[in-house]
Amino acid sequence: MQSTTPTASAPGLTVRTILGLFKLRIGVVITFTALAGLAVSSGPSLSALQLIVLTLSVLVSSAAAGAFNQYYEHDLDPKMARTRNRPFVTGQIKHGPFWLGVIGVLTVTSVGAAWLALNAWAALYVFLGAFFYAIVYTVWLKRRTWLNIVFGGLAGSWAVLAGATAADPGHGAVPLALAFVLFLWTPPHFWSLAIACRDDYAAAGVPMLPVVVGNERAARTIFYSTLALVAASLLPAAFGLGWVYLGAAVLGGGLFIQKAWQLTRNPERKTALACFHASLIQLTLVLLGAIIDAQF
Ligand code: HEM
Numbered sequence: 001m002q003s004t005t006p007t008a009s010a011p012g013l014t015v016r017t018i019l020g021l022f023k024l025r026i027g028v029v030i031t032f033t034a035l036a037g038l039a040v041s042s043g044p045s046l047s048a049l050q051l052i053v054l055t056l057s058v059l060v061s062s063a064a065a066g067a068f069n070q071y072y073e074h075d076l077d078p079k080m081a082r083t084r085n086r087p088f089v090t091g092q093i094k095h096g097p098f099w100l101g102v103i104g105v106l107t108v109t110s111v112g113a114a115w116l117a118l119n120a121w122a123a124l125y126v127f128l129g130a131f132f133y134a135i136v137y138t139v140w141l142k143r144r145t146w147l148n149i150v151f152g153g154l155a156g157s158w159a160v161l162a163g164a165t166a167a168d169p170g171h172g173a174v175p176l177a178l179a180f181v182l183f184l185w186t187p188p189h190f191w192s193l194a195i196a197c198r199d200d201y202a203a204a205g206v207p208m209l210p211v212v213v214g215n216e217r218a219a220r221t222i223f224y225s226t227l228a229l230v231a232a233s234l235l236p237a238a239f240g241l242g243w244v245y246l247g248a249a250v251l252g253g254g255l256f257i258q259k260a261w262q263l264t265r266n267p268e269r270k271t272a273l274a275c276f277h278a279s280l281i282q283l284t285l286v287l288l289g290a291i292i293d294a295q296f
């Protein structure tokens with residue numbers, strides 16, 4: 001996460017600034033999500049070149065969407081402590097058509113490469129991932145409704161399907177189940193952070209769930225949506241994955257439920273951050289479990 005100290009002047013462009021602009025840590029996890037989708041698909045294995053293209057196209061389109069999000073929110077980001085040091089805010093990167101062009105070229109190149117080296121389905125899902133984050137969530141929904149994250153959360157599902165259809169355009173049951181898991185994972189992941197940063201979102205006028213209904217109701221919603229998520233995370237085992245996956249899903253799910261329960265008991269920043277971190281651990285376990293299990 002970013003520092004909360006405002007920057008007084010605009011220092012020069014650094015590698016760190018660029019990495020921050022493209023939200024690369026999240027991009028790496030999105031790419032890992034696509035690779036998990038690939039692992040659980042039942043198609044033939046990809047060539048080394050196809051694997052590289054899949055990895056880079058998901059990483060680059062996700063990076064482009066992350067940069068677009070910061071480009072579009074250069075008016076919103078100064079209002080929040082967590083985001084006010086971002087480069088379009090500090091002036092480290094100039095807000096203007098050049099960067100919009102870079103973002104457009106990166107998106108078209110990554111979707112086009114997926115189409116050429118993989119197939120139209122994989123390219124469509126790479127496109128939808130970036131489109132749902134950049135346009136559906138950031139432009140259309142984020143400032144309008146607390147349901148922003150419910151629809152925006154489909155971005156993670158598209159990542160699973162991009163990986164899975166790269167090898168098998170047939171949309172198998174296990175990849176579809178994993179895509180559903182990602183859809184249910186994103187709201188409690190984000191609402192936990194939204195409780196921790198509630199004052200920021202309220203000050204910026206963004207209608208995130210805790211701002212609209214208060215921390216207590218938001219915490220209860222997180223708890224119930226985590227229960228739904230954990231139940232859904234067992235589906236890939238019902239459709240074919242084995243004990244390694246099931247063990248990882250139960251372990252990660254148990255931790256997430258425990259932290260979500262503690263959040264309902266005491267809905268404040270510390271328990272919310274613990275729940276947010278549990279969401280990341282649970283996702284890592286589910287994806288790793290799926291990848292390892294699919295090797296047997
Ligand atoms: C539209 C849906 C989503 C929203 C609104 C959202 C929101 C956020 C926010 C606000 C952060 C904090 C970032 C920061 O401090 O700069 C975050 C962190 C994170 N998110 Fe999400 N998220 C979403 C979907 C996803 C998906 C689909 C994944 C992975 C599959 C993901 C993985 C992560 C990871 C790994 C972090 C920690 C990154 C870090 O420490 O820098 N998120 N998310």
Ligand SMILES: CC(C)=CCC/C(C)=C/CC/C(C)=C/COP(=O)(O)OP(=O)(O)O
Pocket residue numbers: 023026027030058061062063065066069073083125126128129130133142155156158159162
């Ligand atoms: C297949 C594919 C390319 C998928 C890409 C999907 C993708 C990049 C999802 C990331 C979602 C995300 C980091 C949201 C951050 O919320 P925010 O922007 O509201 O957070 P902020 O307040 O930190 O800007």
